Amino acid sequence: MTKRVSVARLSGRLGLHLFLILMGFTFALPFFWVASTSLKLPGRVFTYPIEWIPRYPEWSNYRDIFTFVKAGGTEASGGQSALLLWLRNTLYLTTMGTLGTLISSVVVAYSLSRLQWRGRDFVFSLTLISMMLPGVVTLIPTFLIFRDLKWINTYLPLIVPYWTGGGAFYIFMLRQFFATLPLELDEAAIVDGAGTFRILWQILLPLAKPGLASVGIFSFLFHYNEFMGPLIYINSLDKYPISVGLRYVAGRYGDRWPQVMVMVMFSLVPVVILFFFTQKTFVQGIQTTGIAGR
Amino acid sequence: MSVSVLSSRSRRQLTKDLQGVLYASPFLLGFVAWRLYPMVYSVWLTFHKWDLLSSPRYVGLQNYSTMIADGRVWLSLANTAYYTFIGVPLNLALALLLALILNIDLRGKSVYRTIFYLPSVTPAVASAVIWLQIFHAEFGILNGFLANFGVPPIKWLWDPDLAKPALILMSMWSIGPQLVIFLAGLQGIPDVLYEAAKIDGAGVWRQFTNVTVPMLSPVVFFNLVMGIIGSFQVFTAAFIMTSGGPQNATLFSVLFIYRNAFEYFKMGYASLLAWVLCIIILLFTFVQFKLGNSWVYYEAA
Numbered sequence: 001m002t003k004r005v006s007v008a009r010l011s012g013r014l015g016l017h018l019f020l021i022l023m024g025f026t027f028a029l030p031f032f033w034v035a036s037t038s039l040k041l042p043g044r045v046f047t048y049p050i051e052w053i054p055r056y057p058e059w060s061n062y063r064d065i066f067t068f069v070k071a072g073g074t075e076a077s078g079g080q081s082a083l084l085l086w087l088r089n090t091l092y093l094t095t096m097g098t099l100g101t102l103i104s105s106v107v108v109a110y111s112l113s114r115l116q117w118r119g120r121d122f123v124f125s126l127t128l129i130s131m132m133l134p135g136v137v138t139l140i141p142t143f144l145i146f147r148d149l150k151w152i153n154t155y156l157p158l159i160v161p162y163w164t165g166g167g168a169f170y171i172f173m174l175r176q177f178f179a180t181l182p183l184e185l186d187e188a189a190i191v192d193g194a195g196t197f198r199i200l201w202q203i204l205l206p207l208a209k210p211g212l213a214s215v216g217i218f219s220f221l222f223h224y225n226e227f228m229g230p231l232i233y234i235n236s237l238d239k240y241p242i243s244v245g246l247r248y249v250a251g252r253y254g255d256r257w258p259q260v261m262v263m264v265m266f267s268l269v270p271v272v273i274l275f276f277f278t279q280k281t282f283v284q285g286i287q288t289t290g291i292a293g294r
Numbered sequence: 295m296s297v298s299v300l301s302s303r304s305r306r307q308l309t310k311d312l313q314g315v316l317y318a319s320p321f322l323l324g325f326v327a328w329r330l331y332p333m334v335y336s337v338w339l340t341f342h343k344w345d346l347l348s349s350p351r352y353v354g355l356q357n358y359s360t361m362i363a364d365g366r367v368w369l370s371l372a373n374t375a376y377y378t379f380i381g382v383p384l385n386l387a388l389a390l391l392l393a394l395i396l397n398i399d400l401r402g403k404s405v406y407r408t409i410f411y412l413p414s415v416t417p418a419v420a421s422a423v424i425w426l427q428i429f430h431a432e433f434g435i436l437n438g439f440l441a442n443f444g445v446p447p448i449k450w451l452w453d454p455d456l457a458k459p460a461l462i463l464m465s466m467w468s469i470g471p472q473l474v475i476f477l478a479g480l481q482g483i484p485d486v487l488y489e490a491a492k493i494d495g496a497g498v499w500r501q502f503t504n505v506t507v508p509m510l511s512p513v514v515f516f517n518l519v520m521g522i523i524g525s526f527q528v529f530t531a532a533f534i535m536t537s538g539g540p541q542n543a544t545l546f547s548v549l550f551i552y553r554n555a556f557e558y559f560k561m562g563y564a565s566l567l568a569w570v571l572c573i574i575i576l577l578f579t580f581v582q583f584k585l586g587n588s589w590v591y592y593e594a595a
Contacts (some may be wrong), residue, residue, distance in 0.1 A: 016395050016398065019395065020392075020395060020406055023410075024405075024406055024409045024410070025374075027314075027409050027410055027412075027413060027467065028409050028412075028425050030413070030428060030467070031412070031423070032426075033359070033424070033427070033435060034424055037427075043435070044432035046432070061425070084580065104320040104321070104324075106313040107317050107318075107320060108317065108318050108320055110317055111313075111314050111315075111316075111317030111318040112318065115310065115313055115314045116309070116310055116314075117307075117310045117311040117312075117313065117314025118311050118314075118556050119311065119314065119315070120314055121316050121320070123322065126321075126322075126325055127321065130325060131521065131532075132576075132579065133329065133572075134523065134526070134527060134571065134572045134575045134576070135527065136330060136527055136547075136548050136551060136568045136571055136572060137333060137336060137552070137568045137569055137571075137572035138332040138333060138336070139552075139555070139568060140336060140339070140555050140561060140564050140565050140568060141331075141332035141333070141335040141336040141339065142328060142332050143555070144335070144561065145331075145332065147346075161324060161327075161328050163319045163320065163325025164321065164323050164327065164328070165320045165321030165322075165325065166324075171321060173436070186439065190426075196317075198314050200593040204557055214346055220336065221415055223420060224417065225415075225416075225417040226416070226529050227418055227419050228529060228530065228552075232556065242386060242417075243418075243419045243420075244421045246417070246420060246423065247419050247423075247534055250419075250426075250534070251424045252425065257427065260423060262421055263425060266421045267417050267419070267420050268417070268420055271415050271416065272412065272415070272416075273321070273414050275408075275411075276408075279408060279411075281364075283407070283411075283474050285476045286471055286475060286478075287449060287474060287475065287477075287478035
């Protein structure tokens with residue numbers, strides 16, 4: 001049977017393409033605006049019509065941003081580049097948080113998927129409860145607990161909780177992943193005399209790399225983007241991660257749009273780069289949880 | 295007396311149980327430390343007044359009666375409800391629409407997916423700052439665009455009636471995860487079903503209602519539940535962009551709770567408000583699950 005492509009069909013397709021292009025353009029536009037504004041002088045930001053590609057790009061904005069805000073030292077001189085501090089802080093927070101998440105969620109997911117023990121299903125339902133529990137209800141008491149521990153204005157409140165299970169979401173994700181690995185592997189290892197830990201370490205972990213990669217990337221993004229936690233727990237400028245630093249700059253220097261946008265670029269670019277390199281893993285991770293979520 | 299009280303079988307099981315608990319211990323510790331204990335502590339707090347300067351002071355049900363009389367509590371809940379029950383369906387509709395289009399074998403699918411997903415990985419603070427400019431009354435690109443159609447400048451974030459819609463519009467920029475999940479769901483629908491429908495004479499629309507919708511309903515349900523839970527806890531955009539204004543139009547529940555705790559230092563009162571919000575969210579989640587039984591279609595595996 002021959003296929004006749006009707007005009008209606010063709011124009012339908014064309015319409016869809018156009019719609020997609022329009023939507024894609026709309027979604028991408030804010031990013032262009034950020035990049036464009038970051039290269040302008042304050043006076044030229046709000047021109048009408050909008051100057052999308054700056055005629056005289058101020059590359060020095062990117063150099064000057066490092067000394068734009070200083071931490072420590074006196075008002076007049078000294079002190080370090082706040083931006084560098086903020087980036088370093090963010091890196092530290094993100095790495096430590098993700099490390100804790102990876103280690104603890106693997107171990108717990110292992111227990112919930114490969115080990116046979118009474119109470120396993122109960123603990124699993126606890127992870128589900130933990131996931132669905134609105135975070136707002138633990139916000140204040142955990143703050144008070146950390147206050148009693150004298151951990152305010154340190155990074156501990158933002159790191160330690162992730163070493164204890166890492167967040168039920170990651171346990172859930174890894175457990176789903178482990179479930180795809182055949183149990184025969186474990187059984188064969190047991191026959192060879194391997195203990196519980198060795199099965200995890202030598203058999204499952206090497207195979208779990210995609211799952212671990214997913215968890216790692218999600219966790220990294222979560223910690224990098226985190227705002228409310230650092231807002232509550234970090235009080236000194238030199239300890240801000242870049243999310244709170246950006247808010248500081250936008251609040252204090254709100255009229256200096258180019259500088260604010262350069263800061264935005266600094267907080268965006270690492271994430272965008274990471275995303276471009278890990279898209280596939282990332283998307284797969286979301287799909288698995290979303291579909292498994294039924 | 296024999297050395298082993300337990301049989302070797304139940305001893306093995308006990309060993310296994312202990313191992314299971316051991317490996318699960320990080321989570322168990324964390325659950326007690328960061329969920330269970332804080333929740334109990336926070337209930338205790340609701341009966342006290344604590345400004346952090348002195349010790350907590352027992353006040354019985356005073357926080358409860360204050361809350362009932364406090365107009366801002368109900369205003370913040372109303373604001374949050376507006377944002378959630380208008381924003382989430384709109385977001386899901388857009389995500390679904392885009393997913394349906396992308397699912398048709400179009401070229402450049404992954405490029406589009408990237409573009410649509412990117413905004414959702416940007417830090418919330420960055421988004422807030424970006425959209426602050428987009429909504430700028432005089433020089434924002436949104437007004438600039440509308441000016442081409444002769445629309446006078448709109449004071450988006452400064453108009454009490456427009457602030458929430460503006461934030462909802464902004465939230466639609468971050469539908470990446472929902473889109474991706476819908477796409478995966480669509481791809482999971484077996485072609486056989488569509489072919490069978492076509493054989494039965496079903497047109498495009500019929501195929502949509504009788505195949506796509508039922509098969510996709512679990513995914514819609516998931517996105518809906520998670521979307522509502524998340525949306526109820528909106529914070530960063532309102533905190534950075536509007537500070538709850540104008541005239542408390544964007545005073546959302548979590549923002550109000552944050553203020554009571556960290557600006558007014560009313561720990562007891564804020565704890566109570568947090569619990570109320572939590573219970574409301576849990577109630578809605580429960581209701582959704584109950585309702586879900588009637589409209590979500592699960593394929594018997």
